[in-house]
Structures are given as structure tokens and as C-alpha cells.
Amino acid sequence: MVSIKDIAKRAGMSPSTVSRVVTGKNNVNPKKRELILKLIEETGYVPNKAAREMVMRRSFAVAIVIPDMFNIFQRQLFSIIERYLISFGYHTLFFFVKPDASSEKDCITRLKEERLDGIIMLHEIKDREFYQYLSASKIHAVSTILNTAGIPAITIDDRQAAIDAMNHLINLGHKNIDMIGGASFFSFGVKRIEGYKEALEAGGLGFDEMRLVNAPLYNMESGMYGMRELMLRSRDFTAVFAGTDELALGAIRTLEDHRIRVPDDVSVIGIDDIDIAGYFCPRLTTIRQPLIEIGEQSALLLHRLISGQGVQSAGAVLPHSLIIRESTSLTRRGQP
Amino acid sequence: MVSIKDIAKRAGMSPSTVSRVVTGKNNVNPKKRELILKLIEETGYVPNKAAREMVMRRSFAVAIVIPDMFNIFQRQLFSIIERYLISFGYHTLFFFVKPDASSEKDCITRLKEERLDGIIMLHEIKDREFYQYLSASKIHAVSTILNTAGIPAITIDDRQAAIDAMNHLINLGHKNIDMIGGASFFSFGVKRIEGYKEALEAGGLGFDEMRLVNAPLYNMESGMYGMRELMLRSRDFTAVFAGTDELALGAIRTLEDHRIRVPDDVSVIGIDDIDIAGYFCPRLTTIRQPLIEIGEQSALLLHRLISGQGVQSAGAVLPHSLIIRESTSLTRRGQP
DNA sequence: ATGAAAGCGCTAACAT
DNA sequence: ATGTTAGCGCTTTCAT
Numbered sequence: 045m046v047s048i049k050d051i052a053k054r055a056g057m058s059p060s061t062v063s064r065v066v067t068g069k070n071n072v073n074p075k076k077r078e079l080i081l082k083l084i085e086e087t088g089y090v091p092n093k094a095a096r097e098m099v100m101r102r103s104f105a106v107a108i109v110i111p112d113m114f115n116i117f118q119r120q121l122f123s124i125i126e127r128y129l130i131s132f133g134y135h136t137l138f139f140f141v142k143p144d145a146s147s148e149k150d151c152i153t154r155l156k157e158e159r160l161d162g163i164i165m166l167h168e169i170k171d172r173e174f175y176q177y178l179s180a181s182k183i184h185a186v187s188t189i190l191n192t193a194g195i196p197a198i199t200i201d202d203r204q205a206a207i208d209a210m211n212h213l214i215n216l217g218h219k220n221i222d223m224i225g226g227a228s229f230f231s232f233g234v235k236r237i238e239g240y241k242e243a244l245e246a247g248g249l250g251f252d253e254m255r256l257v258n259a260p261l262y263n264m265e266s267g268m269y270g271m272r273e274l275m276l277r278s279r280d281f282t283a284v285f286a287g288t289d290e291l292a293l294g295a296i297r298t299l300e301d302h303r304i305r306v307p308d309d310v311s312v313i314g315i316d317d318i319d320i321a322g323y324f325c326p327r328l329t330t331i332r333q334p335l336i337e338i339g340e341q342s343a344l345l346l347h348r349l350i351s352g353q354g355v356q357s358a359g360a361v362l363p364h365s366l367i368i369r370e371s372t373s374l375t376r377r378g379q380p
Numbered sequence: 381m382v383s384i385k386d387i388a389k390r391a392g393m394s395p396s397t398v399s400r401v402v403t404g405k406n407n408v409n410p411k412k413r414e415l416i417l418k419l420i421e422e423t424g425y426v427p428n429k430a431a432r433e434m435v436m437r438r439s440f441a442v443a444i445v446i447p448d449m450f451n452i453f454q455r456q457l458f459s460i461i462e463r464y465l466i467s468f469g470y471h472t473l474f475f476f477v478k479p480d481a482s483s484e485k486d487c488i489t490r491l492k493e494e495r496l497d498g499i500i501m502l503h504e505i506k507d508r509e510f511y512q513y514l515s516a517s518k519i520h521a522v523s524t525i526l527n528t529a530g531i532p533a534i535t536i537d538d539r540q541a542a543i544d545a546m547n548h549l550i551n552l553g554h555k556n557i558d559m560i561g562g563a564s565f566f567s568f569g570v571k572r573i574e575g576y577k578e579a580l581e582a583g584g585l586g587f588d589e590m591r592l593v594n595a596p597l598y599n600m601e602s603g604m605y606g607m608r609e610l611m612l613r614s615r616d617f618t619a620v621f622a623g624t625d626e627l628a629l630g631a632i633r634t635l636e637d638h639r640i641r642v643p644d645d646v647s648v649i650g651i652d653d654i655d656i657a658g659y660f661c662p663r664l665t666t667i668r669q670p671l672i673e674i675g676e677q678s679a680l681l682l683h684r685l686i687s688g689q690g691v692q693s694a695g696a697v698l699p700h701s702l703i704i705r706e707s708t709s710l711t712r713r714g715q716p
Numbered sequence: 717a718t719g720a721a722a723g724c725g726c727t728a729a730c731a732t
Numbered sequence: 733a734t735g736t737t738a739g740c741g742c743t744t745t746c747a748t
Contacts (some may be wrong), residue, residue: 045517047724047725047726048725048726048727049725049726057734057735058734058735058736059725059726059727059735060727060728060734060735060736061733061734061735063726063727063728064727064733064734066726067727071733071734072733072734073733073734076733076734088492090489090492090493091493091725091726092434092493092495092724092725092726093430093493093494094429094430094431094433094434094439094495094724094725094726095430095434095724095725095726095727095740096725096726096727097430097726097740098428098430098431098434098724098725098726098727098740098741098742099725099726099727099728099739099740100726100727100728100740101740103430112459119455123448123476126476135490136474137473138472138474140459140462153426154471156424156426157426157427157428157429158429159428159430181381264655264656264659268659293656293659294659296661297659297661300661319600320600320629320656323600323604323629323630323633324660324661325632325633325636325660325661383740383741383742384741384742384743385741385742393718393719394718394719394720395719395741395742395743396718396719396720396743396744397717397718397719399742399743399744400717400718400743402742403743407717407718408717408718409717409718412717412718427741427742428740428741428742430740430741430742431724431740431741431742431743432741432742432743433724433742434723434724434725434726434740434741434742434743435723435724435741435742435743435744436724436742436743436744437724
């Protein structure tokens with residue numbers, strides 16, 4: 045455990061000088077700097093993070109708040125964000141939080157014991173204390189979920205994404221379009237349901253609540269459950285809009301289990317464009333969220349906020365796009 | 381930012397006493413303890429992690445070393461491990477590392493600046509300095525990959541797992557069995573290839589190197605690539621053994637694209653039993669790694685090592701199991 | 717059972 | 733340009 049004093053002693057200088065070269069200050073004699081650098085190299089000295097953190101009262105760390113049961117889309121997103129954060133010189137901490145009050149309290153405790161530079165939300169926290177602490181201690185935050193509590197967000201327009209998914213189905217001639225939505229815990233889910241209803245009205249199809257099922261989660265198992273539920277209610281749908289790709293994949297699984305072919309018998313569309321969407325059989329038609337851009341821009345915005353450059357803390361709504369693959373097709377002429 | 385001094389002042393006691401109750405010492409007057417607890421509750425005081433870390437010279441943190449491009453199996457595994465670690469009172473840090481020397485150096489730097497209690501390897505580090513530092517600074521480690529450098533491992537027997545996968549195929553009557561292996565970077569991949577060869581010999585089928593392709597990574601794209609490569613070489617295989625489930629899924633994707641049906645025309649088996657394996661169309665036959673047990677036991681072993689209880693640091697080989705689903709079947713009678 | 721004092725390794729005024 | 737000094741917030745002897 046070689047410390048800054050050891051280096052100073054060996055170099056015959058004071059710890060301050062060593063500190064200056066380590067922290068990249070320029071008011072140091074080039075020759076001395078060189079010697080110190082050599083010594084650091086030789087000894088393998090690395091500054092103690094805790095000590096630096098304490099005196100500087102910051103940790104150079106950014107936390108990513110993410111659901112305990114993060115889905116594939118979130119996993120891809122956090123990988124991208126993590127990479128950018130590192131390139132900006134931050135460490136990344138992961139705060140996994142469950143959708144319950146006690147887990148949110150744990151998250152708040154964690155928040156208080158770290159001296160975070162910033163935080164990126166891939167998950168909505170309900171507890172107001174969280175946001176209060178954030179603003180009280182001036183910790184910058186960016187969300188990829190929703191513009192809450194004054195936190196700037198980098199997102200897509202979920203309502204419009206749902207409308208675009210629906211219009212694809214409607215343009216294909218489908219009239220009986222069911223939806224598998226997720227739990228209303230997440231606001232993106234709520235907005236996608238709004239879009240579903242809106243597209244139905246706009247298309248003159250009308251909303252029928254029997255055509256909408258709310259699955260408990262946003263995973264494949266929930267998609268299977270949602271599809272089973274829908275089939276119990278009626279079998280006259282020719283297309284299904286799933287609130288996320290994972291829900292869509294689960295729905296296809298159930299359909300196939302009942303020998304209902306996708307897209308020949310029923311078309312299925314999702315939202316997100318997770319990585320397996322392009323590998324599944326059939327490949328999934330979906331609305332793509334610009335994953336890379338969301339990750340890049342949210343990390344960049346946070347970095348700007350932290351370093352105080354450019355305070356255009358407004359966030360952004362990024363464009364999504366329709367990816368037509370194999371799970372949707374023209375409707376059958378004679379519907380049952 | 382309420383500190384321990386603030387609490388002490390309010391309570392009319394010294395910081396030492398507050399520290400004693402916070403750290404759970406029992407030599408404190410019950411009434412004083414109660415008052416302090418009340419004050420802590422009221423003020424929302426949480427000890428500064430960095431300060432505690434510095435004076436105690438430990439961080440109560442465990443790092444999980446994981447490939448930058450972690451696959452689905454590793455993602456599931458780290459979620460489980462993370463949960464156990466938290467239940468033992470540790471924070472979890474993630475060290476994402478790429479398979480190159482510079483990324484490993486970054487990982488070593490990070491290792492030095494944190495005062496880790498322990499480390500769990502979901503990824504093999506090649507750099508010897510890593511292991512040297514570990515033993516020099518007495519940081520405990522557990523691996524879920526391989527028993528290297530004296531680090532105890534919780535794994536399955538990859539060679540035997542491959543043999544069991546192959547025997548399933550052989551028992552089904554397959555004679556021309558190809559394999560898609562991954563890059564030899566990971567030793568589990570190497571062992572699975574050994575098992576493939578061994579089963580072939582034991583079954584009297586003989587190993588033909590034209591039946592083995594090494595994909596660059598362990599993801600679906602690599603599986604597709606591997607399958608394309610195999611089809612270029614010959615089309616007489618009736619079964620394919622993929623080194624991981626993701627490879628298997630990619631292989632199925634390519635097969636389906638060529639209108640070759642799984643399992644009617646070709647059987648496919650993988651290893652791991654990742655979560656989508658049971659949802660894919662067709663559902664994947666595979667060898668299940670006991671994910672929960674691996675996660676649980678590796679976290680538990682590390683905790684024991686750290687807290688110095690029971691030094692059965694031997695690691696363990698856990699039983700795997702064959703999960704027969706839809707992607708394998710009896711061979712066609714008349715092979716082409 | 718409790719307080720006083722020392723010190724963990726570092727950075728940042730403040731001198732020089 | 734460099735050394736000296738004073739903490740950062742906490743835990744832990746060492747007294748009492």
C-alpha cells in the first residue's frame with residue numbers, strides 16, 4: 045500500500061508536489077515531475093480513492109438507478125451509458141431498486157453515503173425524499189425515463205411511438221387490434237397505452253377495453269400471460285400491439301403454442317428493438333428506440349451539467365423509427 | 381450533510397459515543413443509545429462512506445469482474461450474486477473488462493484504488509499482476525469461471541456437460557454432429573470442445589475437424605456466423621452442438637433462414653439454459669447450469685473467506701442437468 | 717460507560 | 733515553484 049508520502053520521501057520532495065503532478069497541475073518543475081512520474085510507475089502507486097474523496101468532497105462517481113429486474117433494453121442502455129461515463133472520467137455505481145418503498149429507502153441511504161457527482165435514472169423512483177435530497181445536495185441528474193421533478197430527460201415520444209406502431213398495423217388492414225400493456229408503474233407504459241387508444245380513435249376503430257390487457261411486468265413471461273388472457277376473451281383479433289419487445293416475444297410464444305402462426309394468422313409488433321428482436325423466429329417488427337443516442341446524450345448531458353458547461357438542461361426527445369421485419373403482414377382477407 | 385459531530389453536539393455527547401452506536405458496539409448506555417438513534421432518525425444522518433473507508437482501511441465492497449460484452453448467462457448470474465452480496469452487507473462494484481491488455485490494466489488500477497473486501501470473477505483476467513496484487517494485499521477472490529491462480533471456483537464440469545449434451549444427440553441416433561465453439565479465450569469454451577471430441581470418440585464416431593468451427597464471440601451473431609460456415613463446408617450434419625445457448629440460437633436463426641427446420645431437419649443443443657431458451661421458437665434443448673446455486677455458493681464462499689469463518693476455500697463443482705425441449709429429436713431415417 | 721486525542725491518505729490554502 | 737499546515741469525517745486506542 046504505497047502512499048503519497050512514500051513517493052514524496054523517495055523523491056526527496058513534499059507530498060504537495062507529488063499531489064500536484066498526480067492531479068495534473070502544471071506549476072511543477074518539469075524535471076521533478078518526470079522523477080515523480082517515474083517513481084509512481086516503479087512503485088505502482090495509485091491514489092487512495094477514499095482519502096481523495098473525503099478531502100475533495102466528491103467521488104467522481106455517477107450512479108445509474110436501474111430496476112432490480114432490468115429488462116434487455118435497459119441492460120443494453122446501461123452498458124452504453126457506462127461506457128460513455130468512463131470516457132468522461134467517472135466511475136459508475138449501480139443502484140438496483142425494486143418497485144417497493146423499502147427498496148427505495150435503501151437507495152436513498154446509499155445516495156447519502158456516497159458523494160455522487162451525478163445520477164442517471166433508468167428507473168422511476170416514487171419517494172419524494174429522493175428528489176429532495178438530490179436538489180438539497182446539488183447532485184445533478186438525468187433521466188432516460190421521464191421528465192420528473194425537474195430532472196431533464198432524454199427519451200423518445202412514447203405516445204407517438206405507440207401511434208406509429210398502431211398505424212403500421214392499421215395500414216396493413218387490421219381492424220381488430222389487441223394490446224398487451226405492462227403494469228402502470230412505469231409512465232412509459234402508460235403513454236404507450238394512450239397512444240394505442242389514440243391511434244384507434246384516429247383510425248375510426250374505437251377503443252374496446254376488452255382488447256387491452258395489463259401484464260404484471262415487462263418480461264416474456266408477462267407477454268405469455270397477456271396473450272393467454274387475450275385469447276380467453278376472444279379470438280377475433282388479427283394483430284397485437286405489445287408495449288415492449290419482450291412482451292411481444294412472449295405473446296408470439298403463446299400464439300405458436302396454440303398453432304396460431306405469426307404473421308400468417310396474427311401480426312405482432314413491439315417497441316424498443318432489443319437485440320434478440322432481429323434473431324427471433326419470426327424476426328420481430330418493432331419501433332426502434334435510438335439506444336446509442338439515448339445513452340450518449342444522457343451521459344453527455346450529465347457531464348455538461350456536472351462540469352458546469354452549457355446549462356441547456358432541457359433534455360431532448362429523440363426520434364424513433366419503424367423497423368419492419370417478419371412478425372407483421374397484410375391481414376387475411378376473410379376474417380373469422 | 382449532517383456529520384457525526386452534529387449528532388454528538390445535539391445529543392450533548394462525544395463523537396465516540398455516537399460512533400459506538402452507529403457501529404453497533406454494545407457498551408453504551410441504553411438511554412443514550414436511544415436518544416442518539418432518535419437524533420439520527422430525525423436528521424437523516426448517514427455515515428460518510430469515504431471517511432469510514434479510509435480509517436477502517438476497507439470498503440465493505442466486493443467487485444464483480446465481468447466481460448464488457450457480458451452474455452445473457454453472465455447477466456443473470458451477476459444479478460443473483462449481487463443480491464446475495466447485498467444480503468451479506470456488501471456493496472457491489474462492477475469492473476467491466478474487455479479481452480485486451482489495456483482494459484485489464486485499467487481493471488488493475490481500479491483494483492488498487494478501491495480497498496475491496498473481495499472479488500468475484502465472472503471473467504478470466506490474463507494479466508498476472510492482477511493475481512499478484514490480490515495475494516499481496518490479501519483480497520479474497522472466488523471465481524465462477526475457472527480455478528486459476530489458486531482462486532477457488534464454483535463451476536460446473538464443462539467437459540462433462542459437453543459430453544452429456546453430445547450423448548443426448550448420439551442416443552437420438554445422430555451420427556454427423558457438428559459443433560460451433562467459441563473463441564478459445566475462455567477456458568470453459570476450451571473444455572466444452574474437449575468434451576465434444578471425447579464424446580465423439582467414446583461413441584465411435586471419430587472427430588473430424590471440418591465439423592468444428594470456432595466463432596469469434598459467444599453471442600447470437602457468432603452463432604449465425606458459425607452455422608453459415610458449417611453449411612459452407614458440408615450439409616450432411618443432422619445435429620449441431622453449440623458451445624453456449626446464444627450460439628445455439630444464432631445457429632437456429634441461420635438454419636431457419638435456409639428453410640432447414642429445427643428439429644425436423646437438424647437438431648440443435650446448447651449449454652447454459654439462459655432465460656430465453658425456454659421462449660424461443662423452437663424452445664431450446666440444453667444443459668442447464670445451476671445458476672442460482674452458482675450465484676449463492678460463490679457469494680457465500682467469498683463471505684466466509686472474508687469473515688474468516690471456515691476456510692474450506694476449495695470451491696465446488698456443481699451438477700448440471702439435461703433439459704430436453706423442442707430443438708432436438710430423433711434423427712431422420714434416411715439421411716441425405 | 718464515556719471523552720480526549722490521534723491519525724487514516726489526501727488536497728488546498730497559505731506561506732515563502 | 734515548492735514546502736508547511738490544516739483539516740475532510742470517521743474509528744479507535746487510551747485514559748478515566
